[in-house]
Amino acid sequence: METKDQKKHRKKNSGPKAEKKKKRHLQNLQLGDEEDARKRNPKAFAVQSAVRMARSFHRTQDLKTKKHHIPVVDRTPLEPPPIVVVVMGPPKVGKSTLIQCLIRNFTRQKLTEIRGPVTIVSGKKRRLTIIECGCDINTMIDLAKVADLVLMLIDAGFGFEMETFEFLNICQVHGFPKIMGVLTHLDSFKHNKQLKKTKKRLKHRFWTEVYPGAKLFYLSGMVHGEYQNQEIHNLGRFITVMKFRPLTWQTSHPYILADRMEDLTNPEDIRANVKCDRKVSLYGYLRGAHLKNKSQIHIPGVGDFAVSDVSFLPDPCALPEQQKKRGLNEKEKLVYAPLSGVGGVLYDKDAVYVDLGGSHGFQASDKVGPTHELVQSLISTHSTIDAKMSSSRVTLFSDSKPLGSEDIDNQGLWMPKEEKQVDMKTGRVRRKAIFGDKEDESGDSDDENDDEDDEISEGDRSENGSSGDETEEEEDAEMTDKEYMTIEGIKRRKLEELEEDSEVDLPAFADSDDDLERSSGEEGEAEEASESSEGEGSTAGGERAILESKAAGEGREAGLSSANHQIDHVNLEKSLLMKKAALTTSDSGHCTPEEAFASEDEPEESSSPSSEEEDSENEEVTWKNLPKPSQVGNSQKLDSENLIDETSDIEDLLKEEDYKEENYSTETSGALKWKEDLSRKAAEAFLRQQQVTPNLRKLIYGTVTEDNEEEDGDNREELGGLFRVSQPDRECKHKADSLDCSRFLVEAPHDWDLEEVMNSIRDCFVTGTWEEDKDAAKVLAEDGE
Numbered sequence: 213m214e215t216k217d218q219k220k221h222r223k224k225n226s227g228p229k230a231e232k233k234k235k236r237h238l239q240n241l242q243l244g245d246e247e248d249a250r251k252r253n254p255k256a257f258a259v260q261s262a263v264r265m266a267r268s269f270h271r272t273q274d275l276k277t278k279k280h281h282i283p284v285v286d287r288t289p290l291e292p293p294p295i296v297v298v299v300m301g302p303p304k305v306g307k308s309t310l311i312q313c314l315i316r317n318f319t320r321q322k323l324t325e326i327r328g329p330v331t332i333v334s335g336k337k338r339r340l341t342i343i344e345c346g347c348d349i350n351t352m353i354d355l356a357k358v359a360d361l362v363l364m365l366i367d368a369g370f371g372f373e374m375e376t377f378e379f380l381n382i383c384q385v386h387g388f389p390k391i392m393g394v395l396t397h398l399d400s401f402k403h404n405k406q407l408k409k410t411k412k413r414l415k416h417r418f419w420t421e422v423y424p425g426a427k428l429f430y431l432s433g434m435v436h437g438e439y440q441n442q443e444i445h446n447l448g449r450f451i452t453v454m455k456f457r458p459l460t461w462q463t464s465h466p467y468i469l470a471d472r473m474e475d476l477t478n479p480e481d482i483r484a485n486v487k488c489d490r491k492v493s494l495y496g497y498l499r500g501a502h503l504k505n506k507s508q509i510h511i512p513g514v515g516d517f518a519v520s521d522v523s524f525l526p527d528p529c530a531l532p533e534q535q536k537k538r539g540l541n542e543k544e545k546l547v548y549a550p551l552s553g554v555g556g557v558l559y560d561k562d563a564v565y566v567d568l569g570g571s572h573g574f575q576a577s578d579k580v581g582p583t584h585e586l587v588q589s590l591i592s593t594h595s596t597i598d599a600k601m602s603s604s605r606v607t608l609f610s611d612s613k614p615l616g617s618e619d620i621d622n623q624g625l626w627m628p629k630e631e632k633q634v635d636m637k638t639g640r641v642r643r644k645a646i647f648g649d650k651e652d653e654s655g656d657s658d659d660e661n662d663d664e665d666d667e668i669s670e671g672d673r674s675e676n677g678s679s680g681d682e683t684e685e686e687e688d689a690e691m692t693d694k695e696y697m698t699i700e701g702i703k704r705r706k707l708e709e710l711e712e713d714s715e716v717d718l719p720a721f722a723d724s725d726d727d728l729e730r731s732s733g734e735e736g737e738a739e740e741a742s743e744s745s746e747g748e749g750s751t752a753g754g755e756r757a758i759l760e761s762k763a764a765g766e767g768r769e770a771g772l773s774s775a776n777h778q779i780d781h782v783n784l785e786k787s788l789l790m791k792k793a794a795l796t797t798s799d800s801g802h803c804t805p806e807e808a809f810a811s812e813d814e815p816e817e818s819s820s821p822s823s824e825e826e827d828s829e830n831e832e833v834t835w836k837n838l839p840k841p842s843q844v845g846n847s848q849k850l851d852s853e854n855l856i857d858e859t860s861d862i863e864d865l866l867k868e869e870d871y872k873e874e875n876y877s878t879e880t881s882g883a884l885k886w887k888e889d890l891s892r893k894a895a896e897a898f899l900r901q902q903q904v905t906p907n908l909r910k911l912i913y914g915t916v917t918e919d920n921e922e923e924d925g926d927n928r929e930e931l932g933g934l935f936r937v938s939q940p941d942r943e944c945k946h947k948a949d950s951l952d953c954s955r956f957l958v959e960a961p962h963d964w965d966l967e968e969v970m971n972s973i974r975d976c977f978v979t980g981t982w983e984e985d986k987d988a989a990k991v992l993a994e995d996g997e
C-alpha cells in the first residue's frame with residue numbers, strides 16, 4: 213500500500229491568530245494561578261476573620277524584623293577554617309558516643325578511640341572540628357573561648373547537672389557562642405506520658421537558661437551502642453546548614469586550636485637537663501585575624517611566649533576542589549584527627565609521615581615518661597581549688613554563723629543550688645542542679661497540646677531530614693517550621709495550632725525551626741550585651757578567674773586570722789558598730805531619703821533598747837539586718853573598716869543613739885509617723901553621711917593633721933545647719949607662704965631689712981671686699997710694675 217506523507221501541523225507564528233494566542237499566554241504568566249482563582253471566586257478569598265488576618269500580619273512582620281541585625285563586618289576568608297563544635301556535658305552523659313556517631317554520619321568511618329579535636333568535611337563548603345569538653349573548669353574556659361557551636365548534652369533521666377550551668381556561666385564571660393541542647397538517655401523512661409512531661413520541663417528550663425526558643429534535640433535511645441541514625445543525621449544536617457554570627461572577640465584576635473603537637477627539642481638536651489627550654493611546634497587552623505611572625509602568643513595553662521616562626525602548611529582536611537551540584541562523594545568525606553592517630557599523611561616540621569595503619573600501628577606504650585608523670589599528678593588531684601573553696605567556711609565574729617560559699621553572691625552570675633546524689637548502679641556522685649520554682653519542676657499543669665506540638669515537629673523534622681538533598685543546604689538554613697509543614701501537607705493545621713499556642717505559651721513561635729534566625733538574633737543581643745566584657749579583657753577574664761581563685765585560696769587563712777584579730781579588738785563596741793554599719797550601708801547606697809529612713813527605722817522598730825540586757829539580745833536582730841559581708845560594696849567595706857579604727861567616733865555614735873531613743877518613743881505612736889518631717893531627717897542623714905565619709909588626710913597623715921583639723925573646725929561657722937563657711941585663719945595663710953620646711957629647717961628667720969644682715973651676704977657678690985691677691989686693681993698695679 214502506498215502511504216501518503218502527511219504534512220505536519222505547523223504553529224502559526226504571525227497573523228491575528230498567533231497574536232491572540234501570544235496575548236493570552238502573557239496574561240496567564242502575569243496572573244498566577246492563585247491570582248486567577250481570586251479573580252474567579254472573590255468571595256472565597258475575602259477576609260473571613262479580622263483577628264486571624266491581624267495575627268498573620270503580625271507574624272510575617274515579626275519574622276521580617278527578626279532578620280534585621282546590626283551589620284557586622286564578615287572577615288571570614290573564602291575558604292573558612294573548620295567550625296569548632298564543642299560537645300559538652302556532665303560525665304557519662306554520652307559525649308564520646310555522640311562524637312563517634314557524628315563522625316560516622318559524616319565520613320562513614322568509625323573511630324574507636326577519640327583523642328583531641330577531630331576535623332571532618334561535613335559539606336561542600338563546611339568543615340567541622342569536633343572536640344569533647346570534659347568537666348574540668350580549665351578545659352571549659354579554654355573551649356568557651358574558641359567554640360563556635362556548643363552541643364550541650366543533658367541526661368534527661370537525671371535532669372540538669374551543675375556542669376551545664378558552670379559552662380553557661382563561663383560562656384557568658386566570653387561572648388555567647390551558639391548553644392544547642394541535646395537530651396540523651398530518653399530511653400530510660402518507661403511511660404510515654406512521663407517522657408513527654410520531662411521533655412517539656414527540660415525544654416522550658418533550657419530556654420530559661422540559654423534563650424527562649426533555643427534548639428533542643430532529642431536522642432531517643434540507642435541501637436547497638438549507638439544513637440539512632442536518623443536522629444544523628446538530622447542533627448548533622450542542622451549543624452551543616454547552621455549560620456553563625458561572628459563573635460567580636462573571636463574575629464579580632466588570631467587564635468589556633470592546636471590539633472597536633474611535636475616536641476622538636478634535641479633529645480640530648482633533654483637528657484642533660486630535663487627542665488631545659490623546649491622547642492615545640494604546634495599545628496592547627498588559624499582562626500580569627502591574621503597571625504604575624506614573631507608575635508606574642510598566650511598558651512592557656514602554660515604562659516606567654518614569642519612565636520619563632522609561622523609557616524603555611526597544605527590543608528590536611530581540604531574542602532572538595534570543584535564545586536559540583538551533587539553532594540560529597542566518599543573520597544571527599546575526609547577526617548583528620550592526628551591526636552587519635554587518624555589522618556593519613558602527617559606533615560611534620562621537617563618530615564612527612566604516611567600512616568600505614570597495620571597491626572602494630574597504635575599500640576599504647578607502657579613507658580612512663582616525665583610528661584606522663586606530670587599529667588598523672590594532675591589527674592590524681594582529687595579536688596579542685598574551687599571544690600576546696602566551696603567546702604571552706606568563714607566565721608567573721610566569734611559567735612556568728614559561719615558563712616559558706618552558698619552565702620556569697622556570685623557577682624551577678626546566678627547558679628542553681630547543688631545537690632549531691634549517688635548513682636545506685638555505678639556508685640558515682642552526681643551534682644544535680646536544683647531550681648527553686650516548684651512550678652518548673654512539676655511542669656505538668658499545662659495542656660497536652662504543647663507536647664503534641666513537639667512530637668509533630670520532631671517527626672516532621674526527621675522525615676524532612678531523610679528526604680533532604682545536599683543541594684538544598686542553603687535554602688534549608690532559612691527553612692522555617694511552616695516549610696517543614698508544607699512538605700508534610702499539614703501546614704494549615706500546624707499553623708493554627710501555633711497561633712493558638714502563641715497566646716498560651718511564650719515565646720510566641722518557640723516551636724518553629726526558624727530559630728536559626730531567632731538564635732542569631734538573640735545571639736546578636738547577647739553579643740551586644742557581652743560586648744563590653746569582650747575585647748582584650750575577655751580572655752583575661754577567664755584566666756583571671758582562675759588566678760584570683762588560687763590567690764584567694766592561698767591567702768584565705770592568713771586573711772582570716774588577721775580579720776579575727778581586728779574583730780576581737782573591737783568586740784566590746786560591737787553592738788554600736790553594727791548599728792553604725794547599718795546606718796552606713798543605708799546611707800551610702802543610691803537610695804532616696806525615704807528608703808534610707810525605711811531601712812534605718814526597720815531594725816529599730818524590731819528592737820526597743822531600754823536596758824542593757826535587752827540591748828544584748830537585740831544585737832542578734834541588728835546583726836541579721838546587716839548585709840552579708842560579700843554583699844557590701846567596696847565603699848561600704850571601707851566605711852566599716854574605718855569604724856574599727858575610729859574609736860573616737862563611738863562617742864558621737866552614743867549621742868546619736870540617745871537621740872534616736874528619744875525619737876523612737878514618739879515614732880511608735882503612729883505607724884506612718886516616720887514620714888513626718890522628712891526634710892529635716894534628710895538633712896540630718898546628709899550630715900551624718902558627711903561625718904562618716906572617710907577623711908583621707910586623717911588616713912594618710914595620722915593624728916597630727918587631725919589636731920589641725922579640729923582647730924580648723926572651730927573657725928568654721930555653720931550656715932543653715934547644712935554648710936560650713938571655711939575661714940582660713942592667719943596662721944594658715946602664713947603657713948602657705950612659708951618656706952618649704954621639708955627641705956630647709958628654718959629656726960630663726962633673718963630680717964633682711966637690717967643692714968648687718970644684708971652685709972652678711974655682701975661677700976657673695978662683686979661689691980664685697982676681695983682677697984688681696986684676687987683684687988683686680990691690685991693685680992693690675994702689680995702687672996704695671
Ligand SMILES: Nc1nc2c(ncn2[C@@H]2O[C@H](COP(=O)(O)OP(=O)(O)OP(=O)(O)O)[C@@H](O)[C@H]2O)c(=O)[nH]1
Nearest residue numbers: 302303304305306307308309396397398399433434
Ligand atoms: N541507655 C542509654 N545509654 C546511653 C545513652 N547515651 C549514652 N549512653 C551510655 O552511657 C555510657 C557513657 O557514654 P559515653 O559516650 O562514654 O559518655 P561520656 O560523656 O563520653 O563519658 P565521659 O567521657 O566518661 O565523661 C555508655 O555506656 C553509653 O552507652 C542513652 O541515650 N541511653
